[in-house]
Amino acid sequence: MNVWRRMAEMTKAKLNDMMDRAEDPVTMLNYYMRNLDADIDRAEAAAARQAAAATRLKERHEDALMVAAKAEMQAQEALKAGRDADAKQATLSRIYYEEKAVEYAEQFTLEKARADELLIRLAELKETKRQMIAKHGDLAARAAHAASVKRLSGGASAAQAGFRRMEEKLAAEADAAPNAGGDTGFAPGKTSPADALEEALRQLGARLKGTSARSGEKVAAAN
Template sequence: MGIFNRVKTIVKADLNELLDRVEDPISLMNQYMRELDEQVDQAKDALAQQLYLEKRHEQLVAGVAAVVAKRSRQAELAVAKGEDTIARIALQEKLNEEAKLKVYSEQYAAMKQQTSALRDQIDVLLEKYNELANRRLVLLSRAHAAKAQEQLQGAIASFSADQALKGFNRVEDYVQRLEAQALAGSYFIPSAPSVDMEVQEAVERELALLKENK
């Protein structure tokens, strides 16, 4: 049994180490925020239900209070008319309704305290949620900046200045060869013979004499 327990412990330790390497902290942080989102939604539903019940109980208290006031008026009118039996019935119902009104009022007060306590808990939850949401944005921004810097450093590390210089030198040599070929080619383009101005003037004079003699 001792050997099996040791093997089990070693395997468990290896699995935990593997999980630690696989888990992405940013993914875990996003998962935490999703769980907080669910808690906020649940708190919202709970508050909505509590406010609904509180409103219903408020209406119940108001309705019983209205019945108490109505029975009180009925008893007063019955006494004024000398109808003691009706007055007794009205007063009995009034007492019954007052007893219910007391219970409902106490329940309503307790319910309002519960609503207040729930609001306080939700305020704490929202404060923590907003704090973590802002912190998440900051951490994401820092993580992206760090990754961008790491990529830039990798690009700089992989960049070879000597190799780039050799490439530019090869391009410059190629351009110089093209320029030399163009310059050499210009020597083989026949140029128009140049005419001496004095010779041209002499030719014009001779031409004029020929025209006069003719």
């Protein structure tokens, strides 16, 4: 497993852990998606630079091979013409450019491998983004559902609390009702002031009748 793949897996593992512990997963996901977009931009730029470097080395390799082949032809012509010095110089040039071609080929192989690794990293980042986009819709739906449930629960709790306050208020008013009438002294279940007055007059009349009767009896006894 190369270093880029390990970094990608560590990033995804960290992302999943943060998502699990986040109070607002959708907000956290949006934050990580913005960071991921920046990572993708950087990876694309790095991959493009690395690919350009590999391309330049490939071109140098091909140019060196062409120069070496040309020098080989010059050496052969010089040797046929008896120009040993020119043949020697051309041969030295051929050897030099063949060595450069090998050097460029090795560098190209290395840079090409790095470019390919960056492309793999870029593909992994884009796949991670694809998964995050797919997860975003699910998280948004779940968050909306949770918010709706919370609002409904909060509304029910508020209604219940309000109903309890109304019950308590009515109970308190009922307890205070006997004193609410002021001087009338009227309360539910008790005799009204008018009835009490009628009862008092009736009792007074009865007492007066009783007194008159007793007085008449005394007068009659005296005669």
